[in-house]
Amino acid sequence: MFNYLDNLKRPVYNWYPYKEGFSWRLIDRCISLASQYIDIHSIGDPFVGSGTTLLRAKELNIKSYGVDISPFAYLLSYTKTRNWNFSEQDIQEVQELNIEDIDGEVEIFFELFPLSRAFSKSNYKMLKKLRYWVETKTELHLLALIRAAMEVSYIYKDGGVIRIRKRNTPSLESIFKKHLIRMMNERIVGILPEVEMKSAFEFDRSVDIIITSPPYLNNIDYTKIYGVELALTTLRRDYSTIRGRMMSSFIRKDVDSDSILPIKTKYLEESFELFRRFRDLLHGGILFYNVSNSIINGIYYEIDVELMRLMEEAGFREVKIVDSIVRKTNINGKLYRARESLIMARS
Numbered sequence: 462m463f464n465y466l467d468n469l470k471r472p473v474y475n476w477y478p479y480k481e482g483f484s485w486r487l488i489d490r491c492i493s494l495a496s497q498y499i500d501i502h503s504i505g506d507p508f509v510g511s512g513t514t515l516l517r518a519k520e521l522n523i524k525s526y527g528v529d530i531s532p533f534a535y536l537l538s539y540t541k542t543r544n545w546n547f548s549e550q551d552i553q554e555v556q557e558l559n560i561e562d563i564d565g566e567v568e569i570f571f572e573l574f575p576l577s578r579a580f581s582k583s584n585y586k587m588l589k590k591l592r593y594w595v596e597t598k599t600e601l602h603l604l605a606l607i608r609a610a611m612e613v614s615y616i617y618k619d620g621g622v623i624r625i626r627k628r629n630t631p632s633l634e635s636i637f638k639k640h641l642i643r644m645m646n647e648r649i650v651g652i653l654p655e656v657e658m659k660s661a662f663e664f665d666r667s668v669d670i671i672i673t674s675p676p677y678l679n680n681i682d683y684t685k686i687y688g689v690e691l692a693l694t695t696l697r698r699d700y701s702t703i704r705g706r707m708m709s710s711f712i713r714k715d716v717d718s719d720s721i722l723p724i725k726t727k728y729l730e731e732s733f734e735l736f737r738r739f740r741d742l743l744h745g746g747i748l749f750y751n752v753s754n755s756i757i758n759g760i761y762y763e764i765d766v767e768l769m770r771l772m773e774e775a776g777f778r779e780v781k782i783v784d785s786i787v788r789k790t791n792i793n794g795k796l797y798r799a800r801e802s803l804i805m806a807r808s
Contacts (some may be wrong), residue, residue: 479511505668512538736775
């Protein structure tokens with residue numbers, strides 16, 4: 462249930478390998494638990510990420526609503542949950558596309574290093590032209606391009622760090638066409654979810670259950686880990702505004718190693734603020750919160766236990782862990798074990 466790899470076996474769910482996501486099976490587990498107490502007519506997700514909650518709700522024909530502050534997460538969840546309907550002519554246009562005929566290109570800014578370093582010379586030129594071409598197409602075209610670009614790039618994500626590893630890569634053009642045509646032919650039918658690009662602190666929809674997974678307290682800045690995807694989504698250079706509105710799960714500037722502890726305090730304070738908001742919106746409904754414990758400066762923190770205490774302080778009742786798994790985590794060459802938990806709380 463906690464492993465996103467389940468999603469790679471299902472059409473539409475597998476449009477992008479978003480490893481921070483959870484399995485569609487987790488949604489079924491939450492619905493099964495909640496249905497013992499209430500009738501479920503609506504589901505919300507304030508950290509919508511790759512859109513699994515909304516997509517599964519659509520598949521089950523349940524009304525749903527989700528938000529995310531990341532433009533890339535918004536693009537991903539919005540695109541996967543739309544009712545796309547492409548014609549044979551649309552597909553033929555992709556099949557016959559000749560990159561040499563595209564009469565423009567865009568500059569793509571990446572804040573960590575020149576993005577040209579992440580691609581072969583020919584693929585980078587194709588990328589700039591294809592990004593220009595998809596600007597007048599649909600969100601699905603853009604998502605397919607981002608998927609293909611990351612597949613042929615030299616980038617690999619090592620924990621919270623982006624690294625470059627040069628290798629032989631296929632043509633971006635062929636990979637892009639392959640993914641786009643496949644995606645144009647896949648769909649999931651059901652009630653259309655609502656998706657908005659805004660912070661979880663602005664989540665304002667009354668629902669029967671909330672199923673979500675917040676950023677873990679792991680000091681990973683996801684605007685950097687997914688920085689290339691953000692750059693291709695927005696063509697912007699700076700993401701400081703987005704960082705300022707994200708949950709405090711990482712240090713936003715260079716500080717002494719011991720100074721990470723105030724981030725834990727801030728993380729818990731913001732969690733309590735969210736729980737109070739969710740409590741007011743649920744109106745007798747149920748919160749499901751998937752979170753991992755943390756290792757900070759070699760010290761293990763039971764974040765799930767602390768969050769459960771805060772849920773109770775915010776007015777939730779019958780707060781308990783309904784599922785958990787222990788994962789092995791490598792930090793600076795040392796192996797740690799950390800629990801990941803699914804918390805259930807009734808409002």
